């Protein structure tokens with residue numbers, strides 16, 4: 144049985160006072176752990192606050208991106224080693240907003256994935272198709288291409304300590320969730336793709352679903368055979384909603 148993981152992607156939201164309240168509520172409810180795991184992904188400046196408040200609790204924390212480089216003249220970038228110093232366990236890699244708004248190609252995402260793995264972090268690799276791609280019937284081709292670029296760069300060994308998140312772009316922040324069956328189909332496809340290289344690893348790989356997960360739809364999504372939790376955007380900013388989703392897991 145794979146453990147479920149509920150990961151809150153705060154995106155560019157937060158503030159010291161507001162974070163304190165939100166984290167306090169999470170610590171009270173799930174800080175001692177339970178049947179599923181939880182993690183929060185805060186903006187870089189708040190990593191110290193997350194570390195300070197969450198260390199010693201069952202709630203993990205991480206960043207929303209990282210540089211593919213280890214160090215050097217890369218103004219504005221943050222390395223894996225820096226994230227490790229702030230206690231990060233995970234880092235999100237290849238979120239669709241990074242791909243579409245900041246021009247991250249499959250190759251860039253693969254390089255970031257590798258930087259995370261080499262730096263001792265667990266990457267959460269996001270894969271997902273746009274609405275146009277789904278309507279053209281090329282969902283598997285797109286997801287397969289995104290996945291293969293990382294496999295080629297990191298090898299199957301690179302996935303030994305990784306998490307995958309399927310996030311259909313058309314479902315992110317739109318209130319339009321994939322149906323449990325639509326999500327399950329893609330999750331099974333991704334697991335199958337990994338199984339070609341390593342069936343044992345594929346069986347234990349956590350594959351999260353992301354895209355308008357809410358307290359109302361979480362249980363049904365998480366009930367599908369290949370859905371091992373969620374990457375939660377909007378609902379992760381409201382303690383009550385995030386905790387209800389954790390409870391569903």
Ligand code: PGA
Nearest residue numbers: 315316354355375376377
């Ligand atoms: P959403 O975002 O839950 O607000 O749709 C998910 C994500 O982008 O990770």
